[in-house]
Amino acid sequence: MKHYYTIARSTLLEHVPRGHLAAAALLSAGLVILLGTDSNTTQSSTIIQSSNIPGLEIQGTETQAAPIAIPPVETIIQQIAAPAEKEPVDVAPPKPQWKEFTVQNGDNLSVLFKRAGLNDRAIYELFSDAKDAKDLRNIRPGQKMEFLVEDGRLNGLKYVVDELNSLTFDRGTKGFTSKEIALKPDVKYAFRQASIDSSLYMAGKRAGMPSNLTMEMANIFGWDIDFALDIQKGDSFKVMYEEQFLNGKKIGVGKVIAAEFTNGGKTFKAVRYTDKAGNSAYYTPDGRGMHKAFLRTPIEFARISSHFNLARKHPVLHIIRAHKGTDYAAARGTPIRATGNGKVSFAGRKGGYGNTVIIQHGQGIQTLYGHMNAFAKGMRNGARVSQGDVIGYVGSTGLASGPHLHYEFHVNGQVRNPVTVPLPKSIGIEKTELARFNETTRPLIAKLDQFKSSNRLAVANNDTSGN
Ligand SMILES: [Zn+2]
Numbered sequence: 001m002k003h004y005y006t007i008a009r010s011t012l013l014e015h016v017p018r019g020h021l022a023a024a025a026l027l028s029a030g031l032v033i034l035l036g037t038d039s040n041t042t043q044s045s046t047i048i049q050s051s052n053i054p055g056l057e058i059q060g061t062e063t064q065a066a067p068i069a070i071p072p073v074e075t076i077i078q079q080i081a082a083p084a085e086k087e088p089v090d091v092a093p094p095k096p097q098w099k100e101f102t103v104q105n106g107d108n109l110s111v112l113f114k115r116a117g118l119n120d121r122a123i124y125e126l127f128s129d130a131k132d133a134k135d136l137r138n139i140r141p142g143q144k145m146e147f148l149v150e151d152g153r154l155n156g157l158k159y160v161v162d163e164l165n166s167l168t169f170d171r172g173t174k175g176f177t178s179k180e181i182a183l184k185p186d187v188k189y190a191f192r193q194a195s196i197d198s199s200l201y202m203a204g205k206r207a208g209m210p211s212n213l214t215m216e217m218a219n220i221f222g223w224d225i226d227f228a229l230d231i232q233k234g235d236s237f238k239v240m241y242e243e244q245f246l247n248g249k250k251i252g253v254g255k256v257i258a259a260e261f262t263n264g265g266k267t268f269k270a271v272r273y274t275d276k277a278g279n280s281a282y283y284t285p286d287g288r289g290m291h292k293a294f295l296r297t298p299i300e301f302a303r304i305s306s307h308f309n310l311a312r313k314h315p316v317l318h319i320i321r322a323h324k325g326t327d328y329a330a331a332r333g334t335p336i337r338a339t340g341n342g343k344v345s346f347a348g349r350k351g352g353y354g355n356t357v358i359i360q361h362g363q364g365i366q367t368l369y370g371h372m373n374a375f376a377k378g379m380r381n382g383a384r385v386s387q388g389d390v391i392g393y394v395g396s397t398g399l400a401s402g403p404h405l406h407y408e409f410h411v412n413g414q415v416r417n418p419v420t421v422p423l424p425k426s427i428g429i430e431k432t433e434l435a436r437f438n439e440t441t442r443p444l445i446a447k448l449d450q451f452k453s454s455n456r457l458a459v460a461n462n463d464t465s466g467n
């Protein structure tokens with residue numbers, strides 16, 4: 001149980017830097033609507049499900065499945081927890097009555113418990129008995145909570161986190177104990193392909209792709225292709241991705257497994273690979289990383305308010321003082337992202353820099369983020385961060401005339417201009433892992449290639465939910 005739960009969580013939390021591309025896709029969409037074009041987009045798409053028997057091909061063709069109702073997971077859990085009794089009514093004790101509530105906008109625990117006929121004492125008991133109770137602080141509108149109240153006392157609570165994850169609390173002789181319930185979805189591969197007439201967004205839409213899938217694909221190729229400027233009519237793509245099913249019903253889209261994008265006659269390919277350490281990333285078929293080791297900017301869509309300048313007049317001190325970084329003006333609270341993988345070497349107050357995070361990356365590189373309003377959770381010396389992780393929020397602590405991020409890039413102890421410094425090359429597959437990489441990814445690329453020649457293709461059910 002615990003194991004599955006961890007997998008599901010890490011899949012959700014894992015993330016690929018997004019932003020520019022998302023905006024590019026949406027901007028393009030807006031443009032299309034304005035121009036009223038997009039009549040000639042061609043695409044085809046197929047969903048294939050098959051048996052586990054190699055060679056036995058079962059093909060289905062469909063383009064856009066009608067929306068399917070989300071399966072009532074809570075019902076399943078309830079069945080597990082409380083099998084139906086069949087004794088005569090006059091003999092059996094009254095069946096415990098669970099009351100279900102959907103979290104509404106503005107609800108908090110106190111409000112929900114009151115709705116269930118309970119007071120804050122029950123919340124206090126839960127929190128003092130079960131340490132998992134802190135997860136209840138994360139309730140969001142639309143989530144479900146079920147209460148078992150007997151004689152005005154809370155005896156059980158179920159918190160349905162999402163379609164796959166629930167948390168239950170039961171009152172025993174020694175107070176509440178908690179249990180995590182994680183359902184593992186069946187994962188199948190699906191394909192989509194399209195050629196672009198006006199915009200990637202529209203092409204994806206016509207191919208029946210959810211917009212977040214289109215965006216994920218754009219993020220994968222975003223280091224090679226500028227989706228705002230480079231896209232031209234006749235560009236095309238193919239994508240093989242996971243679809244998640246629970247009890248035969250589709251509950252969502254998982255990761256892109258392999259994809260191909262042809263831009264201006266040049267074809268780029270990418271495949272997802274999870275290394276021995278459990279890190280997943282996208283690579284070219286020969287094992288080069290699709291992503292650069294560093295993002296150019298730590299904030300999405302921010303305007304540079306002050307450039308790197310070693311002879312600048314300081315806006316607050318009004319003296320000539322080197323400006324050793326780049327300032328990005330942004331609203332207070334805007335998330336700041338680590339530009340590369342690394343280890344936090346400083347997180348705290350640092351003179352005129354105010355609240356500052358310094359990250360030590362490989363290859364003698366250090367990045368610094370100043371004037372933060374607040375740090376992200378877990379920012380302390382030695383904490384590991386991945387490229388794109390939120391490390392803090394824009395503010396104006398220290399010597400700052402207004403909310404902005406001050407960002408510095410150091411190479412071997414020398415301060416460099418973050419906007420122009422040559423960024424280190426992408427991280428590829430290590431030699432020691434190349435055999436494993438090839439063994440894992442070649443069949444996936446072959447499946448994608450096969451799809452190129454035919455829409456009819458079978459793919460065995462694949463358990464890849466740990467990726
Ligand atoms: Zn600055």
